[in-house]
Amino acid sequence: MDDDKNDYNPEEEVVTGNWNTPKVELKEVEIKTGEEDESLFWSGRSKLYRWVEGEWKERGLGESKLLLHKKKGIIRFLLRQEKTLKVVANHYIYPNESYCKLVPNAGSEKIYAWTVKDFAEEPKIEQFALKFNTADAAKLFKQKFDEAGQVNLKLLDSQGNLKEKVEEKKDDDKKEKKDDNSDNNKKTKEDEEEKKDKVEKDEKKKEDEKENVKKDVKEDDEEKDKDDKTKDDDTSKDEKEKEVEQKEDVKEKEEKEKEKDDKRSDDKKSDEEENIKRED
Incomplete structure (x- = not known):
């Protein structure tokens, strides 16, 4: 311990510096749920079940909603888990012989079941059951669900699109x-x-x-x-x-002839002169 005290050097101790925590500016992020263009047609607290491998399994607990699109006029069913807000059911209501036909489940007035092509995760045929706390709440749900189906019949084709x-x-x-x-x-x-x-x-x-x-x-x-x-x-x-x-x-030729003629003339003249001289 004495050796440690002797090795201590005050000059090596860090006593200065900026120890303030830097300020971080957080920007507000707008979160969209996809429900901004819709109005509430009906809502009620309920528990959703899904038929999987021959039995009903709980899918999620939360506020069930029937949402009316403000421009298109179409109504869809939506349910999010209240703790995670994960979408566990999302589909248009299209009543026909096979889809969106509400029936009481196991003879209970608090539970209604139906089959539909759901889009919560991927397009898939699902069989759902929705349980309410009271029979009156379940009855009101069925009434609004059927009304929504009649509204959507005018907006959907024979394939439910x-x-x-x-x-x-x-x-x-x-x-x-x-x-x-x-x-x-x-x-x-x-x-x-x-x-x-x-x-x-x-x-x-x-x-x-x-x-x-x-x-x-x-x-x-x-x-x-x-x-x-x-x-x-x-x-x-x-x-x-x-x-x-x-x-x-x-x-x-003419010149030559002339020369010849001249020569002849000269010769002749010369001869004549000679003859005259002789006569004299």
Whole structure:
């Protein structure tokens, strides 16, 4: 212990620093339940059971609700577990021979059972039973449940699907088909324009080839005419040169003849002079 005291160094002790806890700003997050566009048609505290593997098993305890959509007018059944708020039942009310037909369970006036295609977790056919504290509460539930079914009959098709969604799907299919037709028409038009352009290009190419042939023929004719002219010029030149040569030959002959005549005349004159001298 004495050694530990001797090893203590006050300078090594941390005595300064910022020990305040940093402030964290928490932003308010808006939580949506999916019920914002709905109004309450009916509600009641109850316990939900589900038929699983040949027996009724508790599904959840909480506030059962019939919710009316403000715009679409459709009514659905919803139940959340009151502790976890987990959705344990969620479906439209569509009464027919198979679905949403309330029947008392085990002869009890407090329990009603029905079969339905539920969407709480995944689309699945479920058999539910709803238990109330009193028979009056159960009776009121049945009354409101049946009323909701009559309201929904006008809004659901024979398959229990919302007609608005079906119409939207049909409209989407029509739009998609129209778009496909539009694309096909556009493609056909583009193909026709491309074909037309090709025909025009081919015709232009043929016209250009014809023009080139004409041009070549014209150039050949001009070249031929030029050659013929050159040939004619050469021939004419040769003839002229020949004519000049002939004239020069004639002139030369004439000069020679003249020289001969002059010589003869001189000789004759000389002879005459000689003769005169002799006579003298």
